């Protein structure tokens with residue numbers, strides 16, 4: 001029946017050492033054909049059971065018509081296929097999101113698991129160095145699960161015993177190109193398991209219009225754009241400090257203005273005050289009337305405004321001591337957000353040493369003690385090096401817009417952020433594609449999130465000023 005059984009070739013193998021006539025001939029134990037047949041049948045059955053166990057829906061879809069065809073007639077089988085098929089098509093036409101959730105993404109995941117990941121798994125793991133070859137055996141990380149969302153494939157992997165996240169994070173380029181994606185991000189799913197994110201398309205490729213001003217009064221987190229997974233990007237400002245770094249034209253202004261826009265109802269209600277430091281005089285001056293007399297442009301004014309914020313902070317700390325440990329915004333003690341555009345002008349590039357010291361000391365005091373008493377700092381800068389902003393580590397939350405050099409990514413977001421996929425140096429310099437696109441690393445999570453800030457254009461800022469001044473006859477600065 002079988003002309004050749006597995007193992008037959010081995011008996012013809014002959015090896016010799018190169019320099020002697022010693023001949024090695026392997027001892028071949030003849031296995032009876034029936035045992036081989038039994039082993040193969042067992043493997044086939046086990047594979048079938050595994051397939052049904054892993055893909056019960058697909059198995060049912062194939063098995064039910066086949067059984068009906070055999071049991072009843074082909075007409076019954078056809079009816080059994082047509083009725084649910086029509087329901088699915090109707091669902092796809094009239095309720096696309098539901099169809100995609102229950103059917104579309106699952107089918108796509110099934111297909112991509114087989115066609116993209118399973119097919120290329122062995123070569124990609126071997127070439128990237130994530131597989132191991134020990135005593136003649138290949139050990140591959142296990143491809144556990146593939147799910148698809150509207151924009152990415154989420155691949156769960158069981159690492160080889162002894163591997164660590166860094167082994168994978170160091171090879172994100174190999175993985176991305178190996179599986180035909182433009183990038184790959186690595187996050188920890190649980191002990192020994194990783195989630196690899198391979199984007200299929202860029203949901204942030206198109207600029208976002210300014211978020212509408214809500215009626216609801218909120219101190220945050222404020223919606224300022226969109227995350228890569230399609231959910232709103234909400235930035236927490238109350239109870240933290242935020243550092244925004246990005247090269248010139250990266251879109252720092254859109255983060256600052258979107259934040260102010262989101263806080264506007266609370267500013268109107270007196271629960272928030274925005275104090276603006278605008279040493280470049282280009283960004284915040286545009287909506288100057290929103291800040292009243294809490295606006296500073298020259299270094300002297302900036303130093304005074306920062307010291308005034310420190311005074312507010314210390315006065316509150318004296319009052320709250322022993323009574324409360326967190327701040328709740330009220331009209332008497334509103335949340336104070338100190339917005340600093342291009343903070344390096346006030347620190348590294350400041351020629352007056354006295355002013356530089358005063359400003360640095362005030363910023364350090366605010367960022368170390370401000371958040372518990374309701375004083376937060378939102379600072380933007382172009383150059384994230386330590387000698388430019390020595391206190392960058394005092395900002396719990398960091399945002400990296402487009403950066404010029406790859407080393408700057410870890411300077412802003414912290415060690416290992418770039419390895420985990422925060423490719424801020426790869427963001428497009430074309431404003432329509434890349435301005436406002438950023439990676440965020442929050443105090444609470446080591447995994448960088450890709451986001452895009454909504455673009456608040458000049459007309460939007462003018463509207464904000466008009467709405468604000470119409471609703472607030474006496475500006476917030478009066479009496480401060």
Ligand SMILES: Nc1ncnc2c1ncn2[C@@H]1O[C@H](COP(=O)(O)OP(=O)(O)OP(=O)(O)O)[C@@H](O)[C@H]1O
Nearest residue numbers: 207248249250251252253254431435436453454455
């Ligand atoms: N979120 C955004 N979406 C789309 N386009 C944007 C966005 N933000 C900014 N832009 C575009 O990019 C240009 C530069 O933006 P912006 O002035 O905010 O950058 P910046 O980082 O503040 O630069 P600089 O440091 O030189 O002031 C804007 O004129 C606008 O055309």
